[in-house]
Amino acid sequence: MTTHTTHTPHHPIAIVGAGLGGLTLARVLHVNGIEAALYDLEASAAARGQGGMLDIHEESGQAALRAADLYEEFRALVHPGGEATRVLDKDAVVRMAEEDEGDGGRPEVERGQLRDLLLGSLPDGAVHWGAKVTGARPLGGGRHEVTLADGSTFTTDLLIGADGAWSRIRPLVSEATPAYSGLSFVEADLLDADVRHPESAAVVGGGMLFALGEDKGFLAHREPDGSLHVYTALKAPEDWISSVDFTADATDLAKAAVLEHFADWDKSLQALVADADGVLIPRRIHALPIGHRWDRVPGVTLLGDAAHVMSPFAGEGANLAMLDGAELAGAVAAHPGATEAALAAYEEALFPRSENAAAASADSLVLCFGKDAPQGLLDMFTRGD
Numbered sequence: 001m002t003t004h005t006t007h008t009p010h011h012p013i014a015i016v017g018a019g020l021g022g023l024t025l026a027r028v029l030h031v032n033g034i035e036a037a038l039y040d041l042e043a044s045a046a047a048r049g050q051g052g053m054l055d056i057h058e059e060s061g062q063a064a065l066r067a068a069d070l071y072e073e074f075r076a077l078v079h080p081g082g083e084a085t086r087v088l089d090k091d092a093v094v095r096m097a098e099e100d101e102g103d104g105g106r107p108e109v110e111r112g113q114l115r116d117l118l119l120g121s122l123p124d125g126a127v128h129w130g131a132k133v134t135g136a137r138p139l140g141g142g143r144h145e146v147t148l149a150d151g152s153t154f155t156t157d158l159l160i161g162a163d164g165a166w167s168r169i170r171p172l173v174s175e176a177t178p179a180y181s182g183l184s185f186v187e188a189d190l191l192d193a194d195v196r197h198p199e200s201a202a203v204v205g206g207g208m209l210f211a212l213g214e215d216k217g218f219l220a221h222r223e224p225d226g227s228l229h230v231y232t233a234l235k236a237p238e239d240w241i242s243s244v245d246f247t248a249d250a251t252d253l254a255k256a257a258v259l260e261h262f263a264d265w266d267k268s269l270q271a272l273v274a275d276a277d278g279v280l281i282p283r284r285i286h287a288l289p290i291g292h293r294w295d296r297v298p299g300v301t302l303l304g305d306a307a308h309v310m311s312p313f314a315g316e317g318a319n320l321a322m323l324d325g326a327e328l329a330g331a332v333a334a335h336p337g338a339t340e341a342a343l344a345a346y347e348e349a350l351f352p353r354s355e356n357a358a359a360a361s362a363d364s365l366v367l368c369f370g371k372d373a374p375q376g377l378l379d380m381f382t383r384g385d
Contacts, residue, residue: 008145008153008154008155009037009154009155010154010155010156011036011037011154011155011156011157012035012036012156012157012158013029013034013035013036013037013156013157013158013160013332014036014037014038014039014146014154014156014158014159014160015036015037015038015039015160015162016038016039016040016133016146016159016160016161016162016163016167016168016169017038017039017040017161017162017163017164017167017304017306018038018039018040018042018119018127018162019115019162019164019304019321020111020114020115020118020304020318020321020322020325021162021303021304021305021318021321021322021324021325022038022040022160022162022163022303022304022325023038023115023118023119023122023325024064024065024068024118024321024322024325024326024329025160025162025303025324025325025326025328025329026038026122026126026325026329027068027070027118027121027122027325027329028064028067028068028325028326028329028330028333029329029332029333030121030122030123030126031067031068031069031329032329032330032332032333034329034332034333035123035126036126037126037128037154037156038122038126038127038128039127039128039131039133039146039148039154040127040128040129040131041130041131041132041133041149042129042130043129043130044129044130045116045119045127045129047129052110052111052221052223052229053079053108053109053110053111053208053221053223053229054108054109054110054111054114054318054319055083055106055107055108055208055315056074056106056107056108056109056114056318056319057105057106057315057316057319058105058106059105060316060319060320060322060323061318061319061322061323062074062105063323063326064319064322064323064325064326065322067326067329067330068118068121068326070117070118070121073117074109074114074117075107077109077110077113077114077117078107078108078109079107079108079109079110079223079224080100083100083106083107083108083207083208084097084098084099084100084205084206084207084208085097085098085207085208085209085210085381086098086203086204086205086207086208086209086210087209087210087211087212087374087377087378087381088203088209088210088211088212088269088374089211089212089213089373089374090211090212090213090262090264090265090266090269091265091266092203092211092265092266092268092269095374095378096378096381097205099206100206100207106315108207108208108221110223110224111318131148132148132149133146133147133148133149133163133168133169134147134148134149134168135147135168136159136168136169136172136300138172138297138298138299138300139155141298141299142157142158142298142299142300142339142340143155143156143157143299144156144159144172144299144300146159156299157299157339158299158300158332158339159172159299159300159301160300160301160302160303160328161300161301161302161303161306161307162302162303162304162306162321162325163306164304164305164306164309165178165286165288165305165306165309166178167302167305167306169300169302169306170302170306170307172297172300173294173295173297173300173301173302174292174294174302176288176289176292177288178286178287178288178309179286179287179288179289180238180284180285180286181284181285181286181287181311181362181365182235182236183233183234183235183236183284183285183311183365183369184233184234184235184236184240184241184282184283184284184285185231185232185233185234185282185283185284185285186231186232186234186246186254186258186273186280186281186282186283187229187230187231187232187280187281187282187283188229188230188232188272188273188276188277188278188280188281189227189228189229189230189276189277189278190227190228190230190272190275190276190277191226191227191277191278192226192227193222193226193227193228194226196277197228197271197275199268199271200228200268200271200272200275201222201228203268203269203271203272204220204221204222204228204272205222206222207221207222208220208221209221210368210374210377211265211269211374212368212369212373212374212377213265213369213373213374214369214370214371214372214373215234215235215369216232216233216234216235216261216262216369217232217233217368217369217373217374218230218231218232218233218269218272218273219231219233220272228272230272230273230276232258232262232272232273233368233369234258234261235369238284241282241283241284243257244257244258244282246279246280246281246282247279248279251278251279251280254279254280255273255274255276255280258273258280259273259274285311285312286309287309287310287311287358287361287362288307288308288309288310288358290310290355290358290359290362291351291355291358292307292308292354292355292358293347293351293354293355294347296340296343296344296347298340299339301328301343301346301347303321303324303325303328303350304317304320304321304324304325305317305321307324307350307354308320308354308357308358310357310358310361310362311361311362311364311365312361313361313362313364313365313367313368314357314358314360314361314364316357316360316361320353320354320357323353324350327346327349327350328342328346331343331345331346364380367380
């Protein structure tokens, strides 16, 4: 009789989630001669489009890229003109317009290109694709066993949850869960805008558009391929998205349902939705409590949205995730053989940094959609916040 034993893989360091934060962590560890295994639920690196533009802040995202020895490669990805900003009111009156002079501290890059840069900087096989984590449990002594959707498991000495807002690792350290912020987004794309949608291209300009009113607005940016990516923002009940059919066959009805809320807005702004190509993508905006933190739990920590998901109105989500990854890697490298000291040092800086950004994000959400919108945003730009 032959018996078969199943080998359970063991990793000194395991990262759940191959988003920007997890990849930055793995890259900075690699730069310091430390290898880590990443597990991601996507079937492959190209399983879905990464879409959207990111403004990479000098003090956070750019600092992380310097730590990753990828700063020069990042500069080659910057979208010229992407820092241009226009602020309009509901009547499409331009209240502010600034051109990108090329000397700002927040250059724009495409999220997918930045992710590819980080992925390409890691050793072959570093990411285990198609590996959906369903849970994890402590084994004692800081070690953990992680279970995947296919029933397989692995163990690790250091487990990092970089798996986003609905992290499967967070319950090891915290009972907190994200709450609905009161704001929903509906995303849309206008392709080849200068040719196919010239009026919308003119409204958005060369970089970022904010067209704001009380409780609603349009946020849009120009992407390097000439398309426009539009976020329709609406303060709405949590179940509003569920009341609208956003399937491909009902796109015209979905557009009408969204535009009901903008009936008295200028036609050029309504067109950002009315003329959109393809399906509309709804998304509720969630946030963890401001000041979310946890007591030190041996052998496990969090970064990025798993630690501090917030609304996007401080522009800090991707930047903080990358900085978290770089800082955590730096702490691990600085404390060889002393994981708990590394995690304590990382979290000591993480918690106040996250709290400040989450508070700013919550304040900016209120400011952007107040009764006098877009005046609150204009005041913030004037102050240089």
